[in-house]
């Protein structure tokens with residue numbers, strides 16, 4: 001006799017994706033369980049509590065839009081809200097929609113196996129129990145599996161080692177401490193100025209220099225906020241028309257179609273405005289190397305003007321195209337290197353040899369340390385999915401299936417993994433966009449696929465191999481027309497040793513949404529319902 005599933009759907013992760021998915025599934029009448037590793041909701045904002053952590057998308061945009069009242073009642077205090085405030089918002093949403101009763105906290109999925117004969121997923125958790133569900137939805141986040149650097153002897157160190165993506169709950173005070181930060185990505189660029197204010201001495205180990213644009217963060221102007229709230233619908237609609245799903249529109253000219261003076265004026269205006277819109281100073285910075293170089297040179301000139309020591313300025317100046325790695329948004333990052341208590345080490349010239357009991361030994365010296373901060377990023381986009389140990393039809397492991405890089409249909413489903421869905425999975429716009437609207441679009445899409453199946457009396461949903469192959473080629477074809485494949489970014493998995501080099505996100509939010517809408521109109525082509 002076939003076994004019946006305990007739940008209609010199990011969702012993994014209670015970040016912004018998992019919470020909204022739960023809300024929608026309840027409305028569909030599903031019996032749902034959300035399994036969450038952390039002790040609370042918030043996902044990325046639950047774990048990334050490092051000093052200086054804040055959003056790099058304006059808060060008025062980085063919020064849910066599915067509920068009018070929720071949008072109206074919440075007030076953001078700053079242009080780019082800090083992590084504690086975003087976590088408070090996540091908790092507010094959980095309380096407001098009474099989501100917690102269906103969330104199992106402090107629980108990790110250790111395996112998920114599809115059973116063909118019973119048509120269900122068996123999900124094993126670290127509390128030694130097995131739960132069953134018809135549908136499995138991974139809302140596990142794109143940047144949630146920390147990348148631990150392989151440096152000899154980390155266990156030897158007698159001080160504290162922190163990872164920015166697994167920051168402890170309590171306040172960490174670096175006063176009078178000798179601290180090292182390894183890495184100079186977004187997290188480090190936010191944390192370094194704050195840690196440098198406290199620490200006796202801060203040593204920064206850089207592997208690759210990154211471009212950072214000033215945030216120009218400020219308190220929210222109540223008049224602007226009210227105007228935004230009144231016109232939320234219009235603004236959200238407008239944001240959905242841009243490549244990255246953000247409100248700031250790119251300037252509709254090529255950087256090389258204007259003269260040098262006008263170009264500089266345009267860059268200066270965007271620099272003064274602050275934030276990620278800098279990459280929209282012209283409309284071709286990510287598709288034209290020559291145009292890109294003009295923006296890169298502008299930022300490098302700013303670095304030289306800001307950092308007093310020319311040698312340090314040179315180390316901090318990136319060599320890759322701007323925006324090829326995710327552009328960073330900073331508050332006083334380059335200025336920090338003028339402080340007498342801050343040292344920058346380029347590990348390409350002076351490699352880290354090992355961690356010792358009281359510090360780090362490089363190829364030239366021993367550095368005594370009380371604390372080491374690993375700001376070394378994540379096994380992005382596939383890390384958390386692979387860690388779940390998912391087996392599909394005939395026991396095929398997802399990790400093995402993705403040996404040469406992830407293959408999905410729309411970044412939402414995989415052939416041979418029936419009734420399994422990913423929110424913002426590889427092959428969808430995800431990390432190249434404002435994550436909140438992207439999450440909502442994906443959750444709505446999964447919801448519509450499930451409703452469609454129900455309406456037609458079908459239970460099994462699976463992406464076809466053909467649709468998956470065509471989608472994979474399409475994602476790569478678009479990426480190949482951009483500067484993205486030309487540097488070693490985590491978009492390509494290049495930050496993790498041994499990870500296949502494949503460009504994972506989909507470039508172009510509006511085009512992606514239009515394709516999804518067409519697929520839905522045509523009865524969800526590319527999916528097999530049985």
Ligand code: NA7
Nearest residue numbers: 149150183184185186187188207208326375376377378495
């Ligand atoms: P990132 O952007 O991946 O940055 C990680 C940094 O750590 C980056 O500078 C890496 O250098 C460096 N790194 C990684 N491994 C090592 C080792 N083994 N040794 C030295 N340095 C290393 O992660 P973040 O957490 O800063 O930001 C992730 C996203 O979160 C961000 O884009 C926002 O969207 C939020 P590399 O560049 O790989 O040479």
